[in-house]
Amino acid sequence: MKNKPPVLADQALDPSSQIPPHQLPASNHRYDSSTSALLARWVTEDLTNRIPGDVGEKMKLSILDGLGCVIAGMNTQLTEIVLTGRLKHSGQAGPILLPGRQLSCGLLDATYIAGQAANALDFDDCYRGKASSHPGATIVAPALLVAHARDCHGHELLQAVTKGYEVSLRVGQAVDATAQRKERVTGYSTWQVFGAVASAAALMRLDVGQIVNALGLAGSQAPVPNVRKLVELPFSWLKNGYGISAEVGVLSALLAESGLRGPAEIFDGDSGFWIMCGSDRYDCELAREELGIKWLSREIEYKPYACCQWTHTMLDCISDLRHEVPLERIEHLEIRGFVELAVTLNADLPDNIIDAQFNARYLAALAYLGRSPANGLSTSDLGADDVAAFAQKISLVHDPLLDIPYHAREAMPVQVTVTDISGRRFVRALQDPAISMTPEQIKQKFQRLCAPILGAAKTQRLLEAVLNIEKHSAREIVNLTMPE
Known part of the structure; x- marks a missing residue:
């Protein structure tokens, strides 16, 4: 050869x-x-x-x-x-x-x-x-x-x-x-x-x-x-x-x-x-x-809260309980949860927005005070006296039994117990966060996020262009994302 x-x-x-x-x-x-x-x-x-x-x-x-x-x-x-x-x-x-x-x-x-x-x-x-x-x-x-x-x-x-x-x-x-x-x-x-x-x-x-x-x-x-x-x-x-x-x-x-x-x-x-x-x-x-x-x-699930999804079941429970027990009557609030919530997200109160997104006690306090992460997180709440005072009433408890459904199917089970000043206990327990954001709620979320930057009129035009994407070019859509 x-x-x-x-x-x-x-x-x-x-x-x-x-x-x-x-x-x-x-x-x-x-x-x-x-x-x-x-x-x-x-x-x-x-x-x-x-x-x-x-x-x-x-x-x-x-x-x-x-x-x-x-x-x-x-x-x-x-x-x-x-x-x-x-x-x-x-x-x-x-x-x-x-x-x-x-x-x-x-x-x-x-x-x-x-x-x-x-x-x-x-x-x-x-x-x-x-x-x-x-x-x-x-x-x-x-x-x-x-x-x-x-x-x-x-x-x-x-x-x-x-x-x-x-x-x-x-x-x-x-x-x-x-x-x-x-x-x-x-x-x-x-x-x-x-x-x-x-x-x-x-x-x-x-x-x-x-x-x-x-x-x-x-x-x-x-x-x-x-x-x-x-x-x-x-x-x-x-x-x-x-x-x-x-x-x-x-x-x-x-x-x-x-x-x-x-x-x-x-x-x-x-x-x-x-x-x-x-x-x-x-x-x-x-x-x-x-x-x-x-x-x-x-x-796919769309997030109603601007924070780690591991906290969302907890926030749903608190959203219900805060209408039953007035803030001034709360003696103690216990959050019993799976490992990522009760251990990973259990820390001292945050001093920046990133830490705040992953701090269960801080987010629970905000939610009960009526400043839900559904509206985003604000730097003005960091170090706020009322948030710090209420967070002292909150305890996080890890329940290994709740880890079982979490590891099996990413369920996020939580039990929130509020004890009032008379000793009465109010309990909410959920296996999963609510995932049923309607198309209308997603549109409203988009408008809340974008209107302060693009203006209400341009935000609406962008929303309509995306929902009718087959009628537009990508460049038309990108041009609508530019602030006025």
């Missing part, structure tokens, strides 16, 4: 001398049957007339709710710090508009900042169960910004957001760790990177091979699971790290589009993403089965 001539360096870099790096070997069934390939094929599909009507309407509400959180979150102290630190070192301004700000920057800068802003108020959507998370934080804003950059139409944006939710939640379920493992290591932004990359890839019209590479690149660059460090005092202002997760997703799609290879099987096998993200188990069928038939996005 004759020796092959050596490949010169310039030939190795010449695309015409190689198989395009994004193409998968046509005969390699190992790759064709991988979870990456299956998800990639689905992301390339046209879902016109295939998304059930209720799912489509739910996704419009998710875009509306997520966009409201980004616009309001852009105008917080937290995001101001992030924005300053990020843009101070950027090389150029860039053409991408930042929702809620009179600023523009590059796509990746905008994606990072918007990802952090989405979760700044802790008002963004939630998913419970095997993929517990704030899924919209790494999907809605990144998709909108990519759609803005690529001049996509609203119907493309709606499909991309839907694909992002489905891919993200399925991966999250597939890599979900045991309760014992989560006691040591857990996080959301690690696997939520796949929501960002799936929605971006759909809008960029990547082919199957490119998307497989994009998924592999995203998993290889995903942030570490940080929740157990996040909840150590003082709380990290990075929070869940959704900015870098969103950016990595979009960057991975851009790199794959340019021809960069990633692992072709990022999810499967003994060294798959499940162990990379700190899990101790993996069920690939949860990522694969009934894709496009069973819509996990139907189970």
Whole structure:
């Protein structure tokens, strides 16, 4: 056999001398049957007339709710710090508009900042169960910004957001760790990177091979699971790290589009993403089965309170009790709850809004005093004498029996007992927080968040544009997010 001539360096870099790096070997069934390939094929599909009507309407509400959180979150102290630190070192301004700000920057800068802003108020959507998370934080804003950059139409944006939710939640379920493992290591932004990359890839019209590479690149660059460090005092202002997760997703799609290879099987096998993200188990069928038939996005929950969802059942109980027992007659208030509420969120009273979002006694005191987190959190309440005085009457008790439904299905059981000055006891017990925000309530929440920034008239125009997204371009929607 004759020796092959050596490949010169310039030939190795010449695309015409190689198989395009994004193409998968046509005969390699190992790759064709991988979870990456299956998800990639689905992301390339046209879902016109295939998304059930209720799912489509739910996704419009998710875009509306997520966009409201980004616009309001852009105008917080937290995001101001992030924005300053990020843009101070950027090389150029860039053409991408930042929702809620009179600023523009590059796509990746905008994606990072918007990802952090989405979760700044802790008002963004939630998913419970095997993929517990704030899924919209790494999907809605990144998709909108990519759609803005690529001049996509609203119907493309709606499909991309839907694909992002489905891919993200399925991966999250597939890599979900045991309760014992989560006691040591857990996080959301690690696997939520796949929501960002799936929605971006759909809008960029990547082919199957490119998307497989994009998924592999995203998993290889995903942030570490940080929740157990996040909840150590003082709380990290990075929070869940959704900015870098969103950016990595979009960057991975851009790199794959340019021809960069990633692992072709990022999810499967003994060294798959499940162990990379700190899990101790993996069920690939949860990522694969009934894709496009069973819509996990139907189970998205919208937050009525601007604080950690672990406190929401407690706040619902207090909302009932405060109408029965006047404030001046309360002797003691006991909150009996599952571990994350009663232990993780049990701390001294906060001196900043981030700590306040995760402080159960502080939030309980605010709610009973009539300053519910449903209206957002205010710096004027930090250190307030009446809040501090009432918080002294509150005790948190960890009940291990309540951990059982929490670990089994992300239930958030709480029992609140109020004892009045005569010794009478009033009890409210709930298994889960209320999740039945109506479309009208979500619209009202959006108006409360955005009107102070955009003005009432422009907020209404933006609301109508999102709810009729098929009639608008992404750039039209982004332009409506600019303050007057």
